[in-house]
Amino acid sequence: MNERSRIHAEGVYVLKIGGSVLTEKDKVRKARTSAITRISKEIALALALAHGRGAGTGAGAKAGTTTRKKLILVHGAGSYGHPQAKAYLASRDAKDALITHESAKELNRIVTSSLMEFGVKIMPIHPLNGVVFRGGEPKYKIKEQIEVALETGIVPVLHGDVIMDEKEGFRILSGDQLVVYVAKEFKASRVGVGTDVDGVLGDEGEVIRKITPVDVDKMSLKGSEHVDVTGGMKEKVHLLAKLASENNIPSVLFNASKESNVYKFLTDDENLFGTVISA
Ligand SMILES: Nc1ncnc2c1ncn2[C@@H]1O[C@H](COP(=O)(O)OP(=O)(O)OP(=O)(O)O)[C@@H](O)[C@H]1O
Ligand SMILES: [Mg+2]
Structure with a gap:
């Protein structure tokens, strides 16, 4: 089996690191450098374990680990995207859309630089250049780039961004939407969405351990405590329930x-x- 077929047959890992983790969402363009460094290190270590130790046989490598598993990374825009997008949504000025894009790219550069410092081979993918909103949905033209990256042992790093929209000119595409797209396209075997909270919290602040798509309609979820133009936790849970x-x-x-x-x-x-959100 060639590498391309293997990727599709075995599925990939999809991980999103939220802007709530990587940035201070109540400020503007403020990165959490220590969190970015720590997470880059954790990703590098996990990938080294997966690729360096063979098929679960080396010391420290457990059966069922990420052995040879491919990773697609997505990150949110946090304070590098939401306040800027909010300004764009108010003005509908192309200039503000571009400010949002440049700013999201700046965070992507910070994240990818940090990953590279820990030896992770990455390829940044900026959705503005490869996703278009037409006929009421995003059309993704980034499949092959991601595929080739995975085939060659490179981690594609996507991020929430502005994209072209046939009606509006520009619109916002969230990191959460990208997670759903890559998870479906590459038949993800594991999907993780990291935020700054322990999971979906109930009314008493307790972590709800499992949510099924049926539960979602009955839940009264809120968006975000932070500035979040893409629906916060509520939209996240709805998107992931649909994926399930x-x-x-x-x-x-x-x-x-x-x-x-x-x-x-x-x-x-x-x-x-x-x-866990599952059917
Ligand atoms: N029921 C809930 N359970 C957990 N978090 C909730 C709930 N309702 C609202 N939230 C809020 O959702 C936030 C996480 O969503 P948010 O969209 O702000 O982060 P993110 O997706 O990591 O950021 P980004 O969109 O920049 O990637 C939490 O910080 C919390 O304030
Ligand atoms: Mg969000």
Whole structure:
């Protein structure tokens, strides 16, 4: 089996790190450098374990780890995207759309530079240049780029961005929407969405351990405590519930602000605490 067929047959890991983790969302263009460094290190370590130790046979490599598993990384825009997008949505001025794009790209550069410092081979993908909103939905023209990256051992890094829209000129495409797209397209075997909270929280602040698509309609979810133009937690849960019901792809929402959780997600640690959304 060639590498391309293998990727499609075995599925990939899809991980989103939220803007709530990477940035201070109540400020403007403020990155959380220490979180970015820590997460880059955890990703590098998990990938080194997966690729360096062979098929679960080396010391420290457990059966069922990310062995040879491919990773697609998505990140949110946080304070590098939401306040700027809010200004664009108010003005509908192309200049503000471009400011949003440049700013989201700046965060992407910070994240990818950090990953590279830890030896992760990456390829940034800026959705503005490869996704267009037509006929009421985003049309993705980034499949082959992602495929080639995966085939050659490179981690594609996508991010929430502005995209062209046939009616509006520009519109916002969230990191959460990108997660759903790549998870479906590459038949993800594991999908993780990290934010700054332990998972989906109930009325008493407790973590809801499992959500099915049927539950979602009955839940009264809020958006975000922060500036978030893409629907915050509520829209996230709806998108992931749809991914579970329509494509039978489960996902886990976990706290990526807490040390080791990204590593745990990537290495299949059963101790990863969070909310599972599955059919
Ligand atoms: N029921 C809930 N459970 C958990 N979090 C909730 C809930 N309702 C609202 N939230 C808010 O959702 C936030 C996470 O969503 P948010 O969209 O702000 O982050 P993100 O997706 O990581 O950021 P970005 O959109 O920049 O990637 C939490 O910080 C919390 O304030
Ligand atoms: Mg969000």
